[in-house]
Amino acid sequence: MKRKASSIILNLILLVVGAVTVYPFVWMLFSSFKKNSEIMALEQHLLPQEFILDNYVNMNAHFNFVRFFLNSLLVTVVVTLLVVYTSTICGFVLSKYKFKGRNFLFGFVLSTMMIPWCVTIIPKYSMIQSFGWMDSYKALIIPAMFSGFGIFMMKQHIASIPDEIIEAARIDGANEFFIFHRIILPMAKNGISSIAIFQFLWTWEDFLWPYLVINSQEKQLLAVGLKMFNGQYSTDYGALFAATAISIVPVLLIYLFFQKQFIAGIAASAVKG
Amino acid sequence: MMKKRIFVAMMAAAMAMTSLAGCGSGAGKSTGGNAEAKVEAPTEPFGDTIKYDPSVEINDGKDISVELWEWGSDDLFQQVIDGYTAIHPNVSIKLVNNPWEDYWTKLPLALDGDKGPAIFNVHNSYHENLINYMAPLDIPLEDLQADFTGVDAHVIDGKVYYIDYGMMTGSVYYNKKMWEEAGLTEADIPKTWDEMREVAKKLTKRDGDKLIQAGLNFNDDFHQNYLLGLNYQLGEKLFQEDGRTPNVNSDAMKKVMQMLVDMYEVDGVGSKDFGEKGADSFGQGQSAMVIQWGHYYNTLKTTWSDIDFGVFEIPTFDGNPYAYNRYNGESTFGVNKNAPADQQAVAQDFIKYFLANDEAQINFNLAMSTFPAKKSLANNEKILENPSLKVLSEHIDHYIWPGPMPSTVETSLKKAGQDIFFNGVDIDTALNEAQENIIKDMKNSSFVSVENLYAFDK
Numbered sequence: 001m002k003r004k005a006s007s008i009i010l011n012l013i014l015l016v017v018g019a020v021t022v023y024p025f026v027w028m029l030f031s032s033f034k035k036n037s038e039i040m041a042l043e044q045h046l047l048p049q050e051f052i053l054d055n056y057v058n059m060n061a062h063f064n065f066v067r068f069f070l071n072s073l074l075v076t077v078v079v080t081l082l083v084v085y086t087s088t089i090c091g092f093v094l095s096k097y098k099f100k101g102r103n104f105l106f107g108f109v110l111s112t113m114m115i116p117w118c119v120t121i122i123p124k125y126s127m128i129q130s131f132g133w134m135d136s137y138k139a140l141i142i143p144a145m146f147s148g149f150g151i152f153m154m155k156q157h158i159a160s161i162p163d164e165i166i167e168a169a170r171i172d173g174a175n176e177f178f179i180f181h182r183i184i185l186p187m188a189k190n191g192i193s194s195i196a197i198f199q200f201l202w203t204w205e206d207f208l209w210p211y212l213v214i215n216s217q218e219k220q221l222l223a224v225g226l227k228m229f230n231g232q233y234s235t236d237y238g239a240l241f242a243a244t245a246i247s248i249v250p251v252l253l254i255y256l257f258f259q260k261q262f263i264a265g266i267a268a269s270a271v272k273g
Numbered sequence: 274m275m276k277k278r279i280f281v282a283m284m285a286a287a288m289a290m291t292s293l294a295g296c297g298s299g300a301g302k303s304t305g306g307n308a309e310a311k312v313e314a315p316t317e318p319f320g321d322t323i324k325y326d327p328s329v330e331i332n333d334g335k336d337i338s339v340e341l342w343e344w345g346s347d348d349l350f351q352q353v354i355d356g357y358t359a360i361h362p363n364v365s366i367k368l369v370n371n372p373w374e375d376y377w378t379k380l381p382l383a384l385d386g387d388k389g390p391a392i393f394n395v396h397n398s399y400h401e402n403l404i405n406y407m408a409p410l411d412i413p414l415e416d417l418q419a420d421f422t423g424v425d426a427h428v429i430d431g432k433v434y435y436i437d438y439g440m441m442t443g444s445v446y447y448n449k450k451m452w453e454e455a456g457l458t459e460a461d462i463p464k465t466w467d468e469m470r471e472v473a474k475k476l477t478k479r480d481g482d483k484l485i486q487a488g489l490n491f492n493d494d495f496h497q498n499y500l501l502g503l504n505y506q507l508g509e510k511l512f513q514e515d516g517r518t519p520n521v522n523s524d525a526m527k528k529v530m531q532m533l534v535d536m537y538e539v540d541g542v543g544s545k546d547f548g549e550k551g552a553d554s555f556g557q558g559q560s561a562m563v564i565q566w567g568h569y570y571n572t573l574k575t576t577w578s579d580i581d582f583g584v585f586e587i588p589t590f591d592g593n594p595y596a597y598n599r600y601n602g603e604s605t606f607g608v609n610k611n612a613p614a615d616q617q618a619v620a621q622d623f624i625k626y627f628l629a630n631d632e633a634q635i636n637f638n639l640a641m642s643t644f645p646a647k648k649s650l651a652n653n654e655k656i657l658e659n660p661s662l663k664v665l666s667e668h669i670d671h672y673i674w675p676g677p678m679p680s681t682v683e684t685s686l687k688k689a690g691q692d693i694f695f696n697g698v699d700i701d702t703a704l705n706e707a708q709e710n711i712i713k714d715m716k717n718s719s720f721v722s723v724e725n726l727y728a729f730d731k
Contacts, residue, residue: 037578040553041557042559122382208375212378215340216367216369227375228372230372232344234568234572234576236575
């Protein structure tokens with residue numbers, strides 16, 4: 001009885017916390033169907049008093065929404081795939097191969113996570129400029145190919161795969177390439193899902209770096225486009241909310257797809273070492 | 274199965290919404306020339322003193338491409354680009370639109386190398402960050418002075434790097450419906466602050482002790498729209514003789530601050546707790562009058578289109594002010610001194626075209642609700658059709674620009690006002706503190722006030 005009561009209380013608390021977390025998103029979604037004057041009105045209603053689609057229809061008045069959306073999707077998918085692959089292969093090497101300087105190398109990878117991004121952004125910008133990669137997706141994809149966090153996560157995760165499986169494969173004549181692609185990759189599914197979700201989210205919402213290196217409107221990304229709604233003197237909230245509502249759909253889908261593996265992956269990486 | 278259904282439903286929703294967005298007008302900004310509207314290219318020289326001769330070739334007629342960086346108003350810029358490229362088809366100007374706030378991070382980084390934009394939009398509040406990257410304008414100073422007001426304030430060692438195409442300042446916006454309900458007519462438009470206070474009292478509504486309609490609301494605005502401007506009406510400048518020492522604890526500033534306190538606490542025409550921002554409160558139909566700068570006209574037209582409003586000139590203390598208010602300029606473009614010489618030549622020519630082109634000047638000023646700095650446009654019909662500009666036309670020469678003041682002047686006075694209204698600090702103490710704070714913050718600034726260049730300087 002006591003257990004049941006505490007479970008109800010816990011669920012109630014979680015329900016309240018969940019509602020508080022989700023409410024701003026729900027408010028934003030409904031507000032995307034309101035006029036700006038209603039969004040800014042003194043008397044606030046959750047549901048639109050006057051339902052309009054203009055914020056969606058006129059979204060292109062600020063920038064080419066569809067183009068920016070597809071650009072973001074392309075860059076995010078490519079970066080996520082690359083990071084997943086490089087993190088898994090580096091994690092595999094650092095976890096399952098014994099060589100001199102392995103711990104130093106891993107420490108070096110970890111140290112890259114500890115340098116604030118604002119310290120590296122100007123040298124990174126100068127390098128990209130001198131490579132002639134400005135206004136090109138090379139500037140977005142190549143520096144993002146390796147992730148210290150991803151390598152760390154995958155090293156921890158792959159450590160949980162028994163060495164015996166790898167040794168058995170070697171005895172059966174499997175080469176290292178085969179072992180990685182046919183044994184490690186499928187067995188690291190949960191860790192890969194976690195990295196994929198994190199990386200997808202970070203790349204999708206990254207604003208400053210794409211903004212600094214991309215100039216052409218036809219190559220620009222959605223996170224930069226969303227900032228265009230903030231004018232010098234005013235903000236077009238309705239259009240901003242409409243664009244944001246659409247922009248979060250891919251992230252939701254990715255999470256929805258991988259949530260089971262994501263949770264398992266996080267838990268596994270946290271306890272195995 | 275369930276997950277699949279949700280996935281399909283969300284994909285369908287996303288696709289429907291993105292295709293809806295694709296249907297919208299605007300269809301993404303064309304960054305090249307405007308293919309739909311054919312732009313007539315003038316053949317005869319045009320302009321006042323600054324003349325633009327379309328027959329003079331640029332870059333010897335050879336193809337050249339430059340970038341123009343700006344924020345916010347891409348249609349406006351594209352019109353000027355289309356006009357210019359119609360005259361010079363060998364020139365291609367790529368417009369790069371930026372979000373306002375982050376433009377000031379990206380632009381200096383880009384200008385630091387040799388691959389930055391040849392032309393870029395300037396705001397004088399970022400003067401110190403940009404001036405070292407700018408090339409002086411290739412137009413004789415006398416020509417600029419002949420055609421535009423306020424040029425002298427932009428002269429640095431005999432050279433001009435940018436000027437103002439328009440001047441923005443504050444006016445009183447009033448709700449016409451509330452005005453009528455209070456039994457007021459056009460004849461009641463106040464000329465002095467005493468009259469303003471009486472009108473504000475009539476426009477104030479209470480339900481018992483509870484304020485339900487403010488006659489005047491200056492919440493979150495008092496520093497920008499009152500303290501930094503009304504001092505001029507009383508003959509006091511914002512900076513002392515040396516142009517560097519602030520003058521914000523002057524008697525004039527204290528008088529203005531006292532008037533604001535009295536309006537809320539003695540007259541009861543508003544309250545510090547009645548709406549976080551006066552501008553929003555006016556739009557929400559809660560306040561009858563606000564003093565706002567020109568940009569508010571466009572905000573009312575777009576965000577608060579339901580409000581029927583009128584505009585009148587800011588009142589004065591005695592009808593004969595030293596100056597009516599402070600103004601700030603909307604700046605012309607900058608030329609990147611690190612850009613290749615041929616690109617700089619295009620940039621210089623483009624700015625000359627912009628300055629000589631009356632239509633571009635009118636369009637930019639109407640879009641920003643700024644009064645044209647071009648002297649020949651002061652009585653232009655289209656300009657005077659905009660009520661927020663019409664009210665300025667009579668005394669526009671009696672407004673002062675103090676120069677690109679460091680932001681500490683505004684923020685310190687904002688804090689002073691908040692201390693007075695919310696923390697019970699007395700006016701003298703709060704303004705003295707603001708004075709000390711500004712002096713401290715300006716130690717490393719190269720700012721020198723240009724108030725002494727005011728035409729009616731004492």
